[in-house]
Amino acid sequence: MFSLIEKLILFILISLSFILTLKWIRHFKILIQHGKGSLHKPIIPLIAKTIFLDLVLLKPTWRKRFITNLSHLFIVWGFLFYLFVNFFDILTLFFPNLVLQGLIGNLFRLFADVFSGFILLSISYFVLRRWLWKSPALKIRPEIPLLPSAKTGIKRDSILVASLIFLHVGSRLIGESLRLVQHTDPWQPLASSLSIIWGFSVFPAGLWHLFTWLTILTILVFIPYFPFSKHIHLIFTPLNFIFKPERKTITELEHLDLEDETLEIFGANQFDQLPKTAFLDAYACIMCMRCQEVCPPYQAGSLLSPAALEINKRYALQEFFTKPETLGLNQDTLTVQVIPEEAVWACTACGACTDICPVNNEPLRDILEIRRHLTLTQNEFPKPFEILYKNLERQTNPWGLPQKDRLRWADGLSVPTVEENPTPDYLWWVGCAGAFDNRAQKTSVAMAKILNHSQVSYAVLGELESCTGDSARRTGREDIFYEMALNNLEVLNQFPSAKIITTCPHCYHTLKNEYVEFGANLDVMHHTELIQQFVQENKLTLNTPSSSPVTYHDPCYLGRVNQVFDPPRETLQDSGISLTELSQNKANTFCCGAGGGQMWKENEPSQSQVNHIRYQQALNTQAACLATACPFCKTMFSDAAASHKQQIPVLDIAELIVSQIEKEPL
Structure with missing residues (x-):
């Protein structure tokens, strides 16, 4: 029991901690504004369901690091329950004289006791994992730019x-345990066990006061220290879920109103x-490095690390925390403070970082906002993109080939146009790609044969x-995207009842x-969805395929971004093709390396190439063919195959299916 003096001291300390915390909350508010x-x-x-699945159950993180994730889960649950424990x-x-009676009191003591043990075990695991x-x-690889304050801050905070x-x-x-030395409590098994070990015959009041004060003081010190610690994510993670809108997809961008004449600066x-959501991201980041672990350019050895991006944001913002009003006077650019320009252009925009993040962070959005600024405001971008942009503006396609050649791939085939x-x-x-790229044209030919064989009513725009x-x-x-979208919609709106079919996931997504x-x-x-439908409706007469196994690569913008995982697999399996999965598949797929504009330029300097890493994963399956x-x-995989001693064919699913229709099994 606390004396009156102790209660007075405790009240003063709680008040000071509370006042200081309110001050820090105000600073956060000013920064975010x-x-x-x-x-x-x-x-x-x-958002209740999302918060429960992603925040309470840590759904995104269970794909990797099972033991680590289990330990983190105990800490999350323990932290949530300890909010009630500390308050009570x-x-x-x-x-x-305030006592929780009956079953509620028993369960409260049991959970407090058990969670105490789990928290201590989990923290011990994390200490060993980091320091031993x-x-x-x-x-983070040493060549990745990291602010000096971040390098020292992470160690200090840990x-x-x-x-x-x-x-x-x-x-x-x-x-x-000291309270239980004279009478153990079956609802507190851990504390009761310790009470027996102490061996006291009478209640050790002095020791109890010491450890009770330690318990209270650590939490009162912990709360106002939060803003200066990476563990502020305990507060900002729920806020990140609550105040961030539900995205249609993980790669959704902010709408940019190009008709707003008051806009002078585009992007960031x-x-x-x-x-403002980017500020929440910085403080929600738990620095678990999962994003860089799944980032293809990082794994290939480039300077891009989504984790470093968020960490640098956090510590750069912290420099203004005590004087948040001065942030607007900061003239340093994000490409100096947060992420180097080389890393900005290394991103494949695959969305893996956003998808895996347990706290709802979106580093990809920051990167694309910086790209918007560099291209639209500063007119700075990799030189090969000059050709890309000119081709899009002059010929309305990246290859720069004339529109009259869009149907040349269909010569000799019966492919009806909308006319x-x-x-x-x-x-x-x-x-x-299907119209102008030699390799993709083979997919177009195969798809035309499938559509004709199925005897459905279809047409192309030509x-x-x-x-x-x-x-x-x-x-x-x-600006180019805006013009193309408006022009295409003017055409597509002429066919309101038609179901649109694409052979390109990027077209599909857009x-x-x-x-x-x-x-x-x-x-x-x-x-692949349409072919699956045709197979299930028996519109395709398929012959017995080769017994050689096929492995399937999930394209990022079909699988991870749009969650189309089963139709390609079911199409292969329903047609009798033996499927062998890649080590990274479905939502965990590893990018081919073409996304984010990488198709149109040389790779940024790195130790390896993304497409070569993925192609090697395909070879490791021992499959006879890589399907996509x-x-x-x-x-990208055909290019990678050309430089490997061991080669397997790279085919679209449409090509595999049409080979069975034409009695030419692979």
């Missing part, structure tokens, strides 16, 4: 916070040009079709998800 736009107004019932403990110090085992997963948690939870557990290259069939059931969006603008948008040229910004509501299918469902993936 420097960001563009406004935070999303939360609709709690709509402090109340009982002021009001000692020195896990490579927690390191030591201080681990120490505070040990002291806080350990002191409370010992304090409870200073903190006050980033959206010949103005009311088709299926409007086939062939895509620029010269009316233009690039969707995906490459322009991913490389920052929103038509389905990004043209929505311009009022479109298009019914879009990927060709994207023209860019097919190109």
Whole structure:
């Protein structure tokens, strides 16, 4: 029981901690207000499921690091329960007769006891993992630019916070055990066991006071220290879920109104040009490095690390924390403070970093906002993109070939145009790759044969079709994307009842998800979905395939971004083809290296190449063929195969299926 003097001291300390915390909250508010736009107004019932799955159950993280994730789960649950434990403990110090009765009280003591043990075990694991085992997963390669304050801050925070948690939870557990030296409690098995070990015959009041004060002081010190620690993510992670709008896809971008004549700066290259959600990301980051672990350019050895991006943001913002009003005076650019320009252009925009993040961070959005600024405001971009942009503006396709050649691939085939069939059931969006790239044209030929064999009503746009603008948008040229989107929608709106079919996941994604910004509501299918439908409806007569196994690569914008995992696999399996999975598949797929505009330029300097890494993974399966469902993936893997001694054919699923129709099994 606390004396009156102790209660008075405790009240003063709680008040000081509370006042200091309110001051820091105000500073956070001022900092975040420097960001563009406004935070999303939360609709709690709509985000409750997401918060429960992603925040409480840590759903995104279970794909990797099982033991680490289990330990982290115990800490998360323990932290949440300890909010009630600390609140109730402090109340009982002021009001000692306050007791939770019956089953509720028993369960409260049981959970407090058990979680204390789990927290101490989990923190011990993390200390060993960082300081003794020195896990490579927690390191950023030395050549990756990291702010000096970040390098020292991460080490300092890890030591201080681990120490505070040990002291806080350990002191409370010992304090409870000292209370039980004369009568153990079956609902507190851990504390009761310790009470027996102490061997006291009478209640050790002095020791109990010591450990109780340690318990209280550590939490009172911990709370105001939060803003200066990486563990502020405990507060900002829920905020990141609550105030961030639900995205249509993980690669969704902020709409840029190019008709707004008041806009003078596009994209972002200073903190006050980033959206407010980017500030939440910086403080929500738990520095687990999962994003860089799944980042293809990082794994290939480039300077890009999504983790370093968020960490640098955090520590750069911290320099203004005590004087948040001065952030607007900061003239340093994001490409100096946060991420080097070389790393900005190394990104493949695959979305793996956003998808794996357990705290809802979106480093890809920051990178694409910086690209927007570099291209639209500063007119700075990799030199090969000059050709890309000119080709898109002059010939409406990245290859720069004339529109009259869009149907040359179909010479000798019966492929109806919309002029010949103005009311088709299926409007086939062939895509620029399918029309102009030699390797992708083989997919187009195969798809035409499948459509003809199925005897469905379809048509192509021919010269009316233009690039969707995906490459322009991913490389920052929103103006080119804008013009192409409007022109394409003017054409597509003439066929409101047709279901659009694409053989390119990037066309599929853009038509389905990004043209929505311009009022479109298009019914879009990927060709693997349609082929699966044809197989299930027995519209395709298939012959017995080869018994040689095939491995399938999930294109990022079909699989991870749009969650189309099963149709390609079911198509292969329903047609009798033996499927062998790659080590990284479905949502964990590893990018081919073409996305984010990489198709149109040389790789940034790195130790390896993304497409070579993925092709080697395919070879490791011992499959006889690498199947995919994207023209860019097919190109990248074919290029990788050309430089390998061991080669396997790289084919689109449509090519595999048509080989069975034509009695030419592979």
